[in-house]
Amino acid sequence: MTSTIIHEVRDKRPLIHHLTNQVVMNFTANGLLSFGGVPIMAKAVEESGEMASNADGVLINIGTIMRNDLEAMIDAGKAANKKGIPVVLDPVGVGATTFRKEAIRQILEEITPTVIKGNAGEMAQLVDIPWEIKGVDSVGSGNSDEIARKVAEKYKTIAFVTGATDYISNGKELVYNQTGSAILSSVTGTGCLLGSILTACLTANHSAIDSTLAAASFYGMAAEYTEKQNGVKGTGTFIPVFLDALSFSPEQLEGGEG
Numbered sequence: 583m584t585s586t587i588i589h590e591v592r593d594k595r596p597l598i599h600h601l602t603n604q605v606v607m608n609f610t611a612n613g614l615l616s617f618g619g620v621p622i623m624a625k626a627v628e629e630s631g632e633m634a635s636n637a638d639g640v641l642i643n644i645g646t647i648m649r650n651d652l653e654a655m656i657d658a659g660k661a662a663n664k665k666g667i668p669v670v671l672d673p674v675g676v677g678a679t680t681f682r683k684e685a686i687r688q689i690l691e692e693i694t695p696t697v698i699k700g701n702a703g704e705m706a707q708l709v710d711i712p713w714e715i716k717g718v719d720s721v722g723s724g725n726s727d728e729i730a731r732k733v734a735e736k737y738k739t740i741a742f743v744t745g746a747t748d749y750i751s752n753g754k755e756l757v758y759n760q761t762g763s764a765i766l767s768s769v770t771g772t773g774c775l776l777g778s779i780l781t782a783c784l785t786a787n788h789s790a791i792d793s794t795l796a797a798a799s800f801y802g803m804a805a806e807y808t809e810k811q812n813g814v815k816g817t818g819t820f821i822p823v824f825l826d827a828l829s830f831s832p833e834q835l836e837g838g839e840g
């Protein structure tokens with residue numbers, strides 16, 4: 583299933599409109615291009631709704647949200663809902679400040695995300711489960727599977743909780759993914775780039791839960807392939823090899839032959 587979905591996305595080359603954070607814009611654009619999608623970043627309130635209505639999917643990531651970004655995010659999400667294209671919401675650092683909590687509350691009041699994706703600390707915050715965080719990082723431990731189910735039920739969406747094991751739920755079913763590399767958690771922006779690749783995968787003609795699992799599984803396989811390559815000694819050397827790996831097929835990554 584993963585392979586079918588990835589190939590379908592690459593044939594389509596979906597245009598993904600990003601309202602994302604300043605830390606990860608370039609990395610995200612290059613990662614999505616390598617994967618086989620087409621990125622656009624446009625967060626002016628004058629154009630974000632129009633851009634979304636010309637796109638195949640929308641990613642809303644609040645990592646460096648400022649007051650004026652909120653309207654642009656809501657406009658893009660509403661246009662995507664109206665057009666019937668996927669919207670992914672990444673509530674980066676939502677537990678860190680009241681401003682972020684209020685922004686996510688407003689976004690969720692106005693738009694219906696196809697998937698809400700975040701680390702366990704972010705997702706726990708959305709259902710009032712106590713979880714230790716440090717800025718945008720999740721440093722606590724607990725039941726991510728329960729969090730996935732609760733977020734999905736509360737917001738009537740697909741919830742994707744990332745971590746060493748990723749949990750994905752639609753409120754009834756729960757699936758998990760164990761591909762990945764611990765190095766991913768030391769490279770800033772890897773969760774955000776996953777949100778972009780997830781949005782692209784959701785444009786395939788498959789159920790949202792299957793497409794979400796395909797994105798999680800493929801991304802983890804690319805990381806596993808990367809950490810095994812000669813010359814990858816830490817985060818600095820991981821990044822360029824990982825960007826290359828995102829363009830390979832699942833079969834190439836599994837066979838170690840990119």
Ligand SMILES: Nc1ncnc2c1ncn2[C@@H]1O[C@H](COP(=O)(O)OP(=O)(O)O)[C@@H](O)[C@H]1O
Pocket residue numbers: 700701702718719720744745746747748761762763764765766767771772773774776798801802
């Ligand atoms: N310890 C780990 N082992 C394997 N994969 C991991 C680990 N921690 C995170 N990942 C993977 O890294 C990616 C980003 O997840 P995470 O670090 O939880 O998000 P964020 O960057 O938003 O905090 C996901 O693909 C996840 O599966």
Ligand SMILES: Cc1ncsc1CCOP(=O)(O)O
Pocket residue numbers: 603605606645646674718769770771772773774775
């Ligand atoms: C460090 C930082 N600060 C605000 S957004 C951001 C990037 C977070 O990226 P990720 O959650 O994907 O590691």
